Amino acid sequence: MLRKALERVLELPAVYDLNQFIGQPTVRRYTQLLVEEVPLGAETKVLDLGCGTGATRKLIPGHYVGIDINPDYVASAKRIRSGGEFIAMDATKLSFPDASFDQVISVATTHHLDGEQLQAMALEALRVVRPGGAFHIIDAILPVNPRDRAKDMFFRMDRGRFPRKLEDLVATVSRAAGVARTRVLNGPMHDVAYLKVVGA
Numbered sequence: 001m002l003r004k005a006l007e008r009v010l011e012l013p014a015v016y017d018l019n020q021f022i023g024q025p026t027v028r029r030y031t032q033l034l035v036e037e038v039p040l041g042a043e044t045k046v047l048d049l050g051c052g053t054g055a056t057r058k059l060i061p062g063h064y065v066g067i068d069i070n071p072d073y074v075a076s077a078k079r080i081r082s083g084g085e086f087i088a089m090d091a092t093k094l095s096f097p098d099a100s101f102d103q104v105i106s107v108a109t110t111h112h113l114d115g116e117q118l119q120a121m122a123l124e125a126l127r128v129v130r131p132g133g134a135f136h137i138i139d140a141i142l143p144v145n146p147r148d149r150a151k152d153m154f155f156r157m158d159r160g161r162f163p164r165k166l167e168d169l170v171a172t173v174s175r176a177a178g179v180a181r182t183r184v185l186n187g188p189m190h191d192v193a194y195l196k197v198v199g200a
């Protein structure tokens, strides 16, 4: 019951932003992986799946479209972020035409999706990305070192119900698509993984 109440409070955009602020060490790792792994230029058209209140917007120099299932987050993103488009949409059922983005990204969202939803998101991402682009997943994972009990416990308390080890994340995505590259950054609060997802 306490968990449910906490989750409802976290649905509020302002509380969510505060939570992101507290999680800065993890957010810094998301940023590093995004900047180092995703090819981004002034003309690159990027779709961000599970954009929340739009924190990633400022890292994208080109055209940005963010979608999120929570309309309150989308409304907040429209208010506080400059440039880009924010749309309330389910990442597993995108309404964009085929091959309409250069790159598709998803930051800190896979642990909110069960296996079927994650596979559906990957297939949709690959449908809307142009040939030569990729779907770039960046998310916290259960600690690489199983003795990191505190980190393990911390992530399991997250409101996302599907925390995964790197190998589980890769195996789940691989049932629907190809995983061309993986990379992990260890952090004090979470380890963070990058997956480059391409057609199977």
Ligand SMILES: C[S@@+](CC[C@H](N)C(=O)[O-])C[C@H]1O[C@@H](n2cnc3c(N)ncnc32)[C@H](O)[C@@H]1O
Residues within 6 Å of the ligand: 020, 049, 050, 051, 052, 053, 054, 055, 056, 067, 068, 069, 070, 073, 089, 090, 091, 092, 106, 107, 108, 109, 112, 113, 117
């Ligand atoms: C931890 S937040 C990350 C938000 C943002 N990417 C960031 O880094 O600040 C996870 C987001 O996934 C969104 N989400 C969960 N399931 C979704 C779905 N099926 N389609 C789109 N967004 C979803 C949630 O509403 C939430 O905003």
